[in-house]
Amino acid sequence: MADLPRASSAALTLVHPTLAEKKHTWxxxxxxxGTALAVDDYLERESYLASIPATRDGGVTHWILTDSTAPAESRPVLACCESLRRRAVISLPGSPTKEVITHGIGSVFCPPAYRGRGYASRMLALLAPILKTWQKEEGECYFSILYSDIGKKYYAGLGWDVFPSAHISLPALAAPVTNGVTTNGTNGVTVNGTNGVHKTKAGARTLTPAEIAPLCALDEQYIGTAVQSTAKHMNKPAVALLADYSTMEWHHLREDFMCDKLFQGKVPTIKGAISSGDKGSRIWTIFTRSFYGPLQDPKSGNVLHLLRLVMEDEQDTEENAQKLKSVLEVAQREAGTWGLAAVEMWNVSPVGKALLERTGLEHKAEEREEESICSLMWYGPGKGGVEGVEWVANEKFGWC
Ligand SMILES: CC(C)(COP(=O)(O)OP(=O)(O)OC[C@H]1O[C@@H](n2cnc3c(N)ncnc32)[C@H](O)[C@@H]1OP(=O)(O)O)[C@@H](O)C(=O)NCCC(=O)NCCS
Incomplete structure (x- = not known):
């Protein structure tokens, strides 16, 4: 290792990996x-996830830090990561709200043999200013984001400020028996075999894949409005990623891939739940099942994540509490059906918390300190950071 370049060396450069280099780092x-999957399945997933609508044609960019003086065929991958382009909205006080793009950095990695030499830091220091204008033909970029799994210090030291990273978890409920039909899945998990639309007593019903796109389109408007009013009331820049269909599809194709491998071909057709009520009064959620380790191991932390929770009429009323309860119970039962320990919802609003109290559902609030720390680097006017910028709808759908 004596001949490794210094992290500060001018010879280090940020470039895009070849397919062989990508496979090597995966x-x-x-x-x-990849601990929930066999290595071959993990490699297949990473290739697949780079080829779906949200990521193909430049939606994802792979980056490596390497030595520009090394021969191309044997250059070292000193560190690597990827950036995913996402649609976002921004409102600067006094200016109209506008659609922009952001880049979410994921899969930051340094091969074990090269760690502790500053390579990942150097890679990120080179990447940060590049992202400000990366793919600028797609839109302006006022900020980049990432979700740290190594605590709050490392990325903050490189300029990605820590933002609220709280969640509320609810226990999974025993899986339902619908029309007396259940099919026993593998690994002792009972998977509902009807694949139909289910309704709870209180009126929430499950959402099928075909219903997600129109709800996302509506939600894009709601998020735009929320960003605008937040900037106005707080008199500071407000931003949000758009919970658009492409983003939800990215999560769901990832989920389908995982379930297909883990449950021998079974793929979930329930992607969310929606309460009763007319347009303007509904509560809905779009969710995904997240697998981090072996199904049987409680330490894996496999959970059902609410990607997004929408309350069309965000008021603390008993009626809304009943709607929320019925929606969450669908999520809790889905968690039970797929062998997940809990339901997690990120950065719940004050009204959402008040409603949750009213539901009487057992739940636990947690401030994350190590994993999925929501982090944002601000490129816009003003000082940025949690004091300077408001991150609206900072929910799991933004994770990458
Ligand atoms: C995290 C990682 C990319 C750092 O790469 P690196 O090139 O060694 O990083 P740098 O040399 O720039 O910085 C080293 C510092 O990283 C920080 N760091 C590394 N791993 C860490 C962890 N698990 N928790 C907290 N800090 C960590 C430490 O501050 C470390 O300082 P130290 O050497 O004094 O202990 C590398 O350890 C890795 O690939 N880990 C496995 C994958 C991973 O967790 N990626 C991050 C996902 S958010």
């Missing part, structure tokens, strides 16, 4: 992120 980092 093999190495499968030990960090």
């Amino acid at each position: 093999t190495l980092n499968s030990q960090s992120w």
Whole structure:
């Protein structure tokens, strides 16, 4: 290792990996992120996830830090990561709200043999200003984001400020028996075999994949409005990623891939739940099942994540509490059906918390300190940071 370049060397450069280099790094980092899957399945997932609508044609960009003086065929991958382009909205006080883009950095990795030499830091220091204008033909970029799994210090030191990273978890409920039909899945998990639309007593019903796109389109408007009013009331820049269909589809194709592998071909057709009520009074959620480790191991932390929770009429009323309860119970039962320990919802609003109290559902609030720390680097006017910028709708759908 004596001949490794210094992290500060002018010879280090940020470039895009070849397919062989990508496969090499996926093999190495499968030990960090692929523990729920066999290595071959993990490699297949990473290739697949780079080819779906949200990521193909430049939606994802892979980056490596390497030595520009090394021969191309044997250059070292000193560190690597990827950036995903996402649609976002921004409102600067006094200016109209506008659609922009952001880049979410994911899969930051340094091969074990090269760690502790500053390579990942150097890679991120080079990447940060590049992202400000990366793919600028797609829109302006006022900020980049990432979700740290290594606590709050490392990325903050590089300029990605820590933002609220709280969640509320609810226990999974025993799986339902619908029309007396259940099919026993593998690994002792009972998977509902009807694949139909289910209704709870209180009126919430499940959402099928075909129903997600129109709800996302409506939600894009709601998020735009929320960003605008937040900037106005707080007199500071407000931003949000758009919970658009492409983003939800990215999560759901990832989920389908995982379930297909883990449950021998079974793929969930329930992607969310919606309460009763007319347009303007409904509560809905779009969710995904997240697998981090072996199904049987409670330490895996496999959970059902609410990607987004929408309350069309965000008021603390008993009626809304009943709607929320019925929606959450669908999520809790889905968690039970797929062998997940809990339901997690990120950065719940004050009204959402008040409604949750009214429901009487057992739940636990948690401030994350190590994993999925929501982090944002601000490129716009003003000082940025949690004091300077408001991150609206900072929910799981933004994770990458
Ligand atoms: C995190 C990682 C990318 C750092 O790469 P690196 O090139 O060694 O990082 P740098 O040399 O720039 O910085 C080293 C610092 O990273 C920080 N760091 C590394 N791993 C950390 C962890 N698990 N928790 C907290 N801090 C960590 C430490 O501050 C460390 O300082 P130290 O050497 O004094 O202990 C690398 O350890 C890795 O690939 N880990 C496995 C995958 C992973 O967790 N990626 C991050 C996902 S958000």
